[in-house]
């Protein structure tokens with residue numbers, strides 16, 4: 001059998017998981033990326049990246065949870081170092097009602113009292129009376145993960161074409177379009193949702209898992225990254241503004257970290273960045289067959305979590321024609 005060729009356009013987390021999955025399956029891959037340096041203009045570079053099926057599922061999206069749990073298993077079986085340490089959700093005593101509300105809106109949690117909170121995250125000892133613990137959730141260091149998926153794909157024969165603008169692609173059996181918000185010209189329903197984040201570094205605090213701080217106005221989370229870096233995120237704003245982080249957002253994110261532990265006051269601010277999450281009307285990603293392309297888009301806040309599942313479903317479709325109707329739609333469906 002001749003080897004089939006696949007063009008992938010866009011090297012964010014969606015494109016990279018597609019490249020890894022399809023390279024492993026023996027396809028010949030070309031990855032076209034607009035930026036001259038990998039990842040620098042992707043939303044993926046700014047992600048936490050929490051793999052949080054329960055905390056990220058709204059009651060209005062019951063169809064998301066089974067997809068997310070399936071995707072989490074693919075992360076478990078994949079090539080990357082994933083920390084399955086769960087998620088801790090906390091609120092200051094005055095906002096306990098927020099914690100109770102979050103408990104009602106989500107599944108997969110245990111309610112912890114203060115000793116159990118301290119046992120789980122000793123550096124938070126005595127600071128929070130109550131917490132919710134989502135033991136099945138996970139997180140991954142996103143930037144090393146992206147590099148690893150790319151390296152593994154290249155090692156299996158994928159070709160990376162950087163700084164590629166325009167529509168001149170070499171002939172291929174299939175074209176997978178994972179341009180994120182860059183595909184808005186082809187996908188009319190796609191909209192940008194701005195996200196702002198900070199990266200800080202502190203040698204004084206150790207966390208083993210993402211910590212989410214509930215707040216009626218400014219909820220935030222802190223994700224431990226390797227080498228004592230922490231990602232603090234994230235705003236969620238319906239906006240196409242790609243400009244730098246606003247002063248108010250920076251204050252709110254950094255202030256939230258400070259309120260989780262005052263020792264964060266001694267942390268160094270390494271980065272303040274903003275990007276656009278590509279989003280569809282129901283905020284659930286989709287595989288769309290349109291204009292001779294396989295679009296994989298609409299990642300919203302779930303891009304890291306769902307990327308391996310979408311890659312598996314695209315592989316099934318290319319390989320056998322199988323259609324997972326929860327995710328894959330022909331144009332006009």
Ligand SMILES: Cc1cc2nc3c(=O)[nH]c(=O)nc-3n(C[C@H](O)[C@H](O)[C@H](O)COP(=O)(O)OP(=O)(O)OC[C@H]3O[C@@H](n4cnc5c(N)ncnc54)[C@H](O)[C@@H]3O)c2cc1C
Pocket residue numbers: 009010011012013014015032033034035039040041042043044045046047048049050051164165166178179180181182183194195196197233234235275276277278296297298299300301302303304305306
């Ligand atoms: C602050 C923040 C925090 C987040 N935290 C999490 C989290 O904890 N967990 C989680 O699951 N998700 C999280 N997300 C969401 C996640 O980052 C996105 O859903 C995901 O990164 C989108 O991936 P993508 O591959 O579709 O798009 P992108 O990452 O934007 O990648 C698209 C790529 O296509 C390229 N491109 C565009 N146009 C062209 C063209 N014409 N030709 C070639 N290449 C092109 C771009 O340069 C880019 O590299 C977060 C997002 C933000 C902003």
